[in-house]
Amino acid sequence: MTPDFLDFLPMGAFIIDRDYTVRKWNRVIEEWSRVPRGEIEGKPLGEKFKRFDEPRYRHAIENCLDNNTAPVLFSPALHKDLLPTFKPDGSKRIQVISISPIARLTGSVQGFVTIQDITDLTQANKKIREAQIKIEREIEQRIAAEKMLSDSKKQEALSKLASGFAHVVNNKLQAISSAAEIAAAKLNFPEKVQNQIERILAISKKTGELSNLLWEFAQENSESSERIPIFNCIAKIAEEFEASNRIGVFLETASPEKTSALHVTFSQKALFLIFKEVLSNAFEAFAGTASPMIRIVIHEAAHSEGSQNGDGEFAVVSVHDNGEGMSEETVAHAFDPFFTQRENRNGIGLTIAREKALQFGGDLILQSIEGQGTEVRILLPVNRNGPSPPELSVSNVAIQKPARRHVLEGFVSSLPGEPTLDGR
Amino acid sequence: MGAGRAAASLEALTGEYFTMLVPEVSIYSAEEFEENSVYGQDNRSIMLHVGGDLNGFTSMVFSIESAKRLLSNVLDEEPEEEDLDLLVESALMELGNVVVGAIVGVFANALELNLEFSTPTLLEGSIGDLVSSGAIGKNPQIIVAKIKFIDSVGTTKGYFVTVFDLASMGVVIPSLDTFLKKQGLI
Incomplete structure (x- = not known):
């Protein structure tokens, strides 16, 4: 190859002697570097591009030329601005520089330097990768x-x-x-x-209850959430349960103002179903209990406390009973379908209650001590988006700690279209 | 042979201290090479075609994981993407070229061979495909050297793979005999 051919190459190219004197500066590198050949040919490369005089470059290039070895390569990631060149808009080119020994071709120790512009390729590669990542995410x-x-x-x-x-x-x-x-x-x-x-009649009745539960569960899958004032709703549930089962249900709250303003995002039907099952479970735990009592405690909003439904803000309603309690093994399987230690239970009520709670972003957590009683914590996702409820004065609400539910009657309002515990 | 020069060249280039170990060198026929673990792996190979007294190619082969690990030290940050982008690949090509160039340079000098090299290219995929493509004649001979790069962070493994045609081996073997006799080794 004679040096004049370099002008026909579609890349930057030039030839250097052993002492770095530039012998041929082709048209492309002239345009890219904005250094006219007249200013650099016959002169040391380091005059215009000082970094080539750094020992590490001199060592690598001289070793290559002296020993006729494989070409040396300088990549853009490791060697910025070694020989800067520019695009017409003034931006720097991303380029790979290689230097090959050509003593066999020219008869003297010389190096053939090429500058390959990979700017467009790099940018296209980047765009392809971005598109690839986007496509992967979309898939x-x-x-x-x-x-x-x-x-x-x-x-x-x-x-x-x-x-x-x-x-x-x-x-x-x-x-x-x-x-x-x-x-x-x-x-x-x-x-x-x-x-x-x-x-036969008793078994038919229990099987009918199970069948009704299954029907209710199946019916409510398409039900949507709504904003529910939790205190009013629980008070209503407690009232109905107390009336139909003739058992004292105590409703407590540490902070009536805050609790009365608390709203949750939940399905009203699902909420009634959950409380019906949790309260029934408590009621049926009173075999042989001298003074059976159910306490419902409405807590202020708290975070998940181990909920499967993440670390959101929850209203926590605890249902305590002082019944027979459960063994550790029973607690571990309490939400498993068809698991029950009692003859009169079908073993699916708590399972469905928990599934319902999870379905609407809440959860059920059960704790129990054998011989002392059980606590089921019902977690319901808090809703703070709605309008503020009317101010309630403590004297008006008349809640004390502990307070019997019927003390609250003046406060309990009926909910439009609300279901009842017996499913009516 | 050449590992010390390669390590010194890497050190000069990157400013990082490198040691290179070559614990195992094997020669294979094309058929035998198909059984080698490196044959079908999805790798990155920095390849230089060799002409002159020999005909074939020589390459440094890294798995993507090894390439990332080696580059993480040189680039001061580990490449984040699952694959290597073009800039990172060009840096890998430079490192591989330094190693291949140093080893082959020492090899050529010791055996007094006149060799010519292409500029390096990066091959994505299996080096086995290249060997079996017939580009290096029908009965290529393959030399595989396991290489360990030890730097301040840890060890990176790679393979130095050289593929020559059968006629080239007819040149290498007498040259090797001459070299070993000169060294008093045989």
């Missing part, structure tokens, strides 16, 4: 969305199945119960047979 999001849709469809299908199943089972149970009742009333069976018929 991840799409997969997640498809999974959610698939889960939602499965849930919908299961709900329909459960609903249909519950409907059919209820019809059959009603038929069984009616037949048994008629038989017991009209026919004079011996006592043993009468007892068996009563058993």
Whole structure:
């Protein structure tokens, strides 16, 4: 290759002698570096580009030229501004510089220097990578969305199945119960047979309750959340439960002003379902308890305390009973479906209650001491977005600690369209 | 052979202290090389074509993880992306070129071979594909040297892979004999 050919190369190129004297400065490097060939040819490279005189560059280049070794390479990441060149808009080019020994071609110790511009390639590479990352994220999001849709469809299908199943089972149970009742009333069976018929009626009743629960659970999957004043709602629930079960339900709060202003984002139906199950569970724990008592304590807003639903702000409602309590093993399985230690429970109420709580962003946490009682903490996501409630004076609310629920009657307001504990 | 020169060159380039160890060198036929673990790996190879007395190519092969680790010391930060971007790749090419150039330079001087080198290129993917492509003749001979780079942070592993055609081995072996006799080793 004769030096004149360098002007036809589509990259910066020049030749240097062993002593760094520039011998040919091609047109491209002339344009890129803005150093005319007249100013540099015949002169040491270090005059215009001082960094080439640094020992580490001299050592590498001289070793390459003297020993006719493999080319030396200077990458843009490690050697900025070694030989700066510019684009027409004044921005610096990103470039790779290589120096190859060409003594075999020219007969003297010389180096052939090329400057490869990789600016566009680097920027295109960066854009491709950014696009790749964006596409990967979009794919991840799409997969997640498809999974959610698939889960939602499965849930919908299961709900329909459960609903249909519950409907059919209820019809059959009603038929069984009616037949048994008629038989017991009209026919004079011996006592043993009468007892068996009563058993049939009792089992039909329990199975019917289970079926109703399943139906309720299936029905409410599409239910949406709303802003609920938690104190009013709990007071209403406590009142109904106390009336229908003839048991003292105490409602407590440490800070009536704050608690009365507390709202949660939840489904009202789901809330009633949860409390119905938690209170029933408490009520049925009183076998042999001398002075059965249920306390509901409404706490101020707190953080998750181990909730599966993250570290958000929750209203915490604790339901305490002084019943028989649970063993550690029972506590560990309390939310497992069909797990129960009591003959009169179906083992699915607390499971559904917790699923409901999780579904609407809350949670249920259960603690118990065998022989002393149980506490179920119901976590409900706080809603602070709505309008402020009217001011309530403490004397007006008349809450004391502890206070019986019926003291609150003046305060309890009815909720529009609210469900009742018996599902009406 | 050449590991000391390569380490010194890396040190001069980066200002980092390097030691290089070559614990194992093996020669393979193309068929035997297919059994080698480096054959089909997704690697980054810095490759120089070699002409003159020999015909083939010589390369420094790194796994992406090894490349990142080696560069993290030189660039003062570990490349964040899962893959290597173009700037990081060009730095890897420079480091690989220093190592390959130093080793082959010492090798050529010791065996008194006249060699010519292309500018380095970076190969993405499996070096086995290149060997089996037939670019280096039908019966290439492959020399694989395991290399350990030890710097202030730890150890990085790589492979120095040289592929020559059969005729080149006819040049290397007599030259090697001459060298060993001169050294009084045989």
